[in-house]
Each structure stands twice: as structure tokens, then as C-alpha cells.
Amino acid sequence: MSITILGVETSCDETAAAVLVDGVELRSNIVASQVEVHKKFGGVVPEVASRKHLENVNPVIMEALDKAGITLRDITAVAVTYGPGLVGALLVGVAAAKALAYALDIPLIGVNHLEGHIAANFLARPDLEFPLLCLVVSGGHSDLVYMPHRGVYQPLGRTRDDAAGEAFDKVARAMGLGYPGGPLIDKLARQGDPEAIKFPRAFLEEGSLDFSFSGLKSAVLNYLNRARMLNEEINMADLAASFQRAVVEVLVDKTIVAAERCEVKTIMMAGGVAANGGLRSLLEQRAADVGCRVVYPPLNLCTDNAAMIACAGYYKFLRGDFAPLTLNAIPGLPLGEDRY
Template sequence: MNVLGVESSCDETGVALVDADTSGVPKLLAQALHSQIDMHQAYGGVVPELASRDHIRRVLPLTGHVLSESGRSLEDIDVVAYTRGPGLAGALLVGAGVACALAAALGKPVVGVHHLEGHLLSPFLAADPPEFPFVALLVSGGHTQLMRVDDVGSYELLGETIDDAAGEAFDKSAKMLGLGYPGGPALARLAEFGSGDAFELPRPLLHSGNLDFSFAGLKTAVRTQVLKFGTNVCEQDKAHLAASTQQAIVDVLVKKSLAALKQTGLKRLVVAGGVGANARLREQLNAACAKRGVKVHYPELALCTDNGAMIALAAAMRLQRGLAQPRQEYGFDVQPRWDLSTV
């Protein structure tokens, strides 16, 4: 079974093809990705209308590239999957429209996929895939969540952010420091030249006794410190503040993840989403989990960002378990807001 996946929820256009039989982890045959970073840099963030228009330009050429790389043809596609939500409504509609039109032209079924489920399952494409059950730390864009995952489609929300997500804290802090877009990677690069304990920044909800997150207070503290700098801030102070901001976010993510593992009694942690690529987070999670005999799994770095491979994979794993209902009715909708625990 060849499943073509289309991802267009925000500022990356991703297409991939996976091969899935009735058992085992689906195999990635080929993928292609176009990032809109260069286009959005001039605006300091994603412009939804520009994102949608660029998806329209990119998705079919990327599909052609994937088919060429995989040695497959359109006729070899058995199912077309697309990101149904959450994400930017206009961007989602592009991927959904193209996927449903392609499926209709081929007479093949189509499956809508939850974007976060794609991230959550993406480590199954790694060289050392996880096994169920596990705790998942989802840190993707505007989402920071801890989930108990017993199998595909069996998700229990343990905790989530009550305001800003970790990714938003990275991006907004970077913008206040005058760094480029995307802010998270830029802040992490600058943090390499600073000290994580140079500034005393808050760790909101660190001792709350629950598994929820909050990063709005941290963002406010960063802004307060930037205002104190004034216009004559030196680069070293900016590096120290970047490192201190990163350390505050990492401290919260690590402690809450360990608390989730203790609460569930599980010994396996999956970290997925764009923030999961952060080197400092990986370093501290690995060290903390090693002390507790916990195995940590990450997606390949290339699959931490939004991509079509995770969408094709999620659809394939659902189809293997009889959880997805592939349809050959080609009307479609999207869900810009969609709770993963309801999937």
C-alpha cells in the first residue's frame, strides 16, 4: 500500500510517499519539502495569504519530484493523505484541495490527518523507533502538550500550555532580541555564546504540582530585561539573555516530562515537533532520563519540522489498524483548531 502524504498547515509544503503493508512500520520511499522561510523573513513572521499562495505553487512540483525519486507513478498511489488540521485555514485548504482533487482523478481513497498526530508518530521513521506505550512531549509551534500514548489513536492528554507555547516563547523572545525569523533556531544559535544562568528568569508553573505549562510570564520577563538594556546593548549581554531564556524553557520541559513519566510509570519518552530539535533540550533530557532508566526517542532532525512524511506515516499506521476510514467522496473541510485527544 503506497500512501502519498501532503502537508501544508503553515509555512512548509511537504509531500512524501510511504509503503505500508498490514504489519510493521511503514517505510519512507521519498519525500520533498519546501520551506517558506526566505519569503516570510521580510515580515518577521508568517503571512497567511502569502503562505497559501506559495503552497499552491509548490505542491504539484514536489509531488512530481517524490514520485520520480521513489520510482513510482501516479497509478501506484493507493491512498492520498493530507493535513486536515490544526493550522492556518487557507494553507490547510490548499493541501486538502489538491489531495482530494488528485485522489478523485485517480479514483483512489483520501484520508485527512491530524497534524500533531503526524509529529507524535514521526519517530517511528527513525532508525530506532519507539514501542507503545510511551509519554509524548509535543513541542510544535503553538502547541506544548504531554500525552500518554498507548497505541495509534489512543491518546490521553496529561498537560498542556495555558497560554504561550514553548515554540512561541522562543520565537517571541528572539524577536524582542532583534533576531531573525524563524526565531527559535536563531535564539538557540546565539545562546551558544552565552551563559544560561546569567539572568534570573521565571520558570512558570515549574512547581505547580500538575503537568500544565505557561510561558507568557517568561516572555514578559524577557521583554522587561530587553527594555532595561536600552539601545546600547552589547552582543554578549544579548547572548547571555538568549541562553538564559533557552535554559528557562528547557528546565520546565525537562521537569514536566520527568513528572509525566513518574505519574504514568512509563519508561519511554517520545519528543516531537520543531522545538524537539533543540540541542540543549536533547542534551538535558537525555541526561535526566538516563539516570532514571528511561529511553528517549526523537524524530530524525529532518523530520522535526513540518513535513509530508509524518502525514503519510500517520495515515498509513491508522489504516493498518483499521482506525482510518478512507473515503472516495471528495468533498472536504479543514479544522484549523482540532484537539488531538478527540481523534
């Protein structure tokens, strides 16, 4: 008998629903983006995001079901992101999923957002062999996670301040590029010289696998302010390339150290910044030098989506890891610590 998972994702500014059959057959993956709504603010406004989720969640779920060619009665279980994320946004998805699980009398599965990003890799490569190392890089997260077995997550390092994606967005806004900043800086960086401007790299104390990008962000802002006060011409392509290289080098260096420390042969990437061309290129190059391969999801599964939540939910379903109908949103939910 087939296992059909309905995934629901509303952790930030994307209202998403997807239908996944037996962990590999993605029947639908619908995403209602709020980028245009938040672009004028230069970033996500939590209250606005929550209200848009309320408008979109039911139509998006029904569209996912229609595209998959099924009805609500065909769903085996519903999986939903319950943290981390914006609390108001999370509550919308959790409430919708709980209502469906109750009305249909089917299992409810609570999924950690980071677990979802990691699981996106298994949609394209369900045969990945453990142990694995995953670099999770997005607007809110910069994490290194060791996975000795499926469903076991051992955090090795995390951001202490600005996440990589957050730094990209803030620098892009200061440069006048717009929102979201990651893709815009990545595109502009291809035209610039990554060695043109010497920005700092924060490696922290010896042996640490944590990340810190707030100092780099401040260095870029200071560079821009000084140049503008002195009426100096700014080569934006060189600035984008130099900033991006400073971020990427730290991410890659620490990932390689972790891979060697954990003796893994495969490094996964996940999250929106995993779509960054500079990061992919340098990590693949450095990984090859130490005998590792690098895998990452298709571009459309790097950013927030519900297919990844359905995939994580599928493996939790196989383990019988279900959530009660008292499931609540937990904005600061740690990876690997389900709190039902």
C-alpha cells in the same frame, strides 16, 4: 502487496509531499520552504502562506512521485493534514488530496498535524513499544501526550498561551536575531551562561502539566527594554542561554513528572523545538535519572514535513480509518478527536 502512501502537508508555511512504502521505506520527502518569504515579516503571514501553497502544491507532489520512481497509479492511499493549522494553508492541501483520492478512486486519510509529528518517531524506530509518552514542542504547540496503545492519544498537558516555539520566535525577533528564532537562539545559547540572568519559570498550580511561556517572554522583553533605556550593554549570548534554560527546565520537569505518573520507560520528542540541543541534553540527563530513555526523530523530520503525515496515514490505513471526500480543514482540531 505493498502499501504506498502519498503524504501531503500544508498546515503552516511548508509545502510538503512524501512517498512512504509499507510504513518504513521512505522513497521521497520533498519540502518547499517559505522561510525566506516570511523572514522579512518576522513571522508567518497566513494569506501569503496560502498563496505560496497554491503555487507549490502540485509541483511538490509531482516531484515527490518522480523521486520515488512511481506514478499516481501506484499510490495506495493519500494522507493529508486537515488540522490543526492555518485554515487557508490547510485548505490547499486538503483540496489537493481530495482531488487525487477522487480521481484515482483510492482511500483518503485525514491526519492530525500533531499525530504526524508523533509518528515521525516511528519512521526511524517502528519497533517502539507502548506505552509511550511524547513531548510535542513546536511553533504552535507545547503538549504532553500519553499513548497507552497505537492510535490512542491521551493529552496530559498543553500550552495555555504562547507555545515554546512561538516564544523562541518572539524573543529572537526582539533580540534582532531574525526568523525562525529557535535555531538562532539555540546556536547563540551555546556561547552564553544559562545562569547569568534569572528569568521566571511558570510551573502553574500544583500538579498541573500545562505550560505557559507568555510571562517568560514578557520578562525577556522587559529586560531588553530596561537595558536599552539605561544604555546598558546586553550580553546577547547570556540572554539567549538564560532564556533557553528557563523554557527547557519547565518542559523537562513536567515531562519527567508525567513519565513517572504514567510509568513509561520511553519518552518521545516531536516538533521543531525537539531539534533544540539544550532541550535534548537536559531531557536525556533527567530521564536517565528515573530509568527512562529518550528518542526523537532525525533533525529533518522534526520540522514540518510530509513523511510524518504519510507514516501516520499508514497506520490509519491499517486500521481502515478513512475520511470521506467531504473532509474539511479544521484549524483547531484536537489530537485524538477525528472530525470527518
